[in-house]
Amino acid sequence: MKINILTLFPDMFSGFLNESIIKRALEKELIKINVINIRDFTFDKHKQVDDTPFGGGGGMVLKPEPLFRVLEKFKKSKIIYTSPQGKTLTQNLVKDLSKEKEITIIAGHYEGIDERVIEELVDLEISIGDYVLTGGELPAMIITDAISRLIPGVLGNTASYENDSFYNGLLDYPHYTRPAEYNGLKVPEVLLSGHHKNIEIWRKKESIKRTYIRRPDLLEKKLENKEFSKLEIKLLDEIKK
Numbered sequence: 714m715k716i717n718i719l720t721l722f723p724d725m726f727s728g729f730l731n732e733s734i735i736k737r738a739l740e741k742e743l744i745k746i747n748v749i750n751i752r753d754f755t756f757d758k759h760k761q762v763d764d765t766p767f768g769g770g771g772g773m774v775l776k777p778e779p780l781f782r783v784l785e786k787f788k789k790s791k792i793i794y795t796s797p798q799g800k801t802l803t804q805n806l807v808k809d810l811s812k813e814k815e816i817t818i819i820a821g822h823y824e825g826i827d828e829r830v831i832e833e834l835v836d837l838e839i840s841i842g843d844y845v846l847t848g849g850e851l852p853a854m855i856i857t858d859a860i861s862r863l864i865p866g867v868l869g870n871t872a873s874y875e876n877d878s879f880y881n882g883l884l885d886y887p888h889y890t891r892p893a894e895y896n897g898l899k900v901p902e903v904l905l906s907g908h909h910k911n912i913e914i915w916r917k918k919e920s921i922k923r924t925y926i927r928r929p930d931l932l933e934k935k936l937e938n939k940e941f942s943k944l945e946i947k948l949l950d951e952i953k954k
């Protein structure tokens with residue numbers, strides 16, 4: 714999986730690329746991340762990347778020329794633009810994107826980019842949620858992070874995404890680690906029992922209970938898509954009693 718990120722602020726990505734799971738995935742060459750400075754694709758004296766909007770109003774808009782030039786190099790990849798006007802990112806969309814060979818993410822800035830770039834070159838506009846940020850760099854990191862962890866080998870053997878919340882359409886169950894009692898607070902007995910089947914059922918029930926309480930919309934969706942196993946239906950009935 715190769716991810717190109719087009720940005721005006723490449724230095725924002727150094728921490729993201731040099732730490733933890735992403736760093737290890739890059740070292741193992743499981744993914745390749747290429748951060749490109751849009752400004753390198755300006756050839757005028759002032760290296761101008763933005764300009765005032767036609768029609769007036771405040772702010773600046775990213776000019777079409779530098780973006781058309783840089784995107785020429787990546788036209789074989791799926792071109793993504795992060796903006797509040799995009800399709801909201803979900804785990805299913807992440808899963809679909811993780812199957813691409815190469816994607817290029819344009820991190821928007823200022824008031825956005827010239828619409829002609831979107832119309833002509835952008836394959837998918839993505840929003841990470843209904844809120845406004847100073848730039849598209851954090852959304853680009855979030856999309857890159859969410860995709861990378863689905864690439865085989867990136868999470869290593871300890872963590873796996875099969876039990877991810879959202880992976881099975883449910884929220885995650887509660888997690889505990891040593892000590893078994895802390896400040897008089899105990900870990901649920903079943904988790905200390907070593908009884909794997911009971912533990913699995915307890916975790917599944919906790920996931921369904923939490924989803925029922927906190928995100929009934931997710932349960933609805935799972936029911937609509939007929940994605941419930943017989944066990945999950947049984948546990949949901951117990952919870953509803």
Ligand SMILES: CN(C)c1ccccc1CNc1ccc(C(N)=O)cn1
Nearest residue numbers: 796821824825840841845846848849
């Ligand atoms: C300055 N703005 C509003 C803007 C306008 C257009 C494009 C990019 C930006 C950069 N900001 C972003 C980007 C993405 C998201 C999101 N929800 O994915 C929120 N904000």
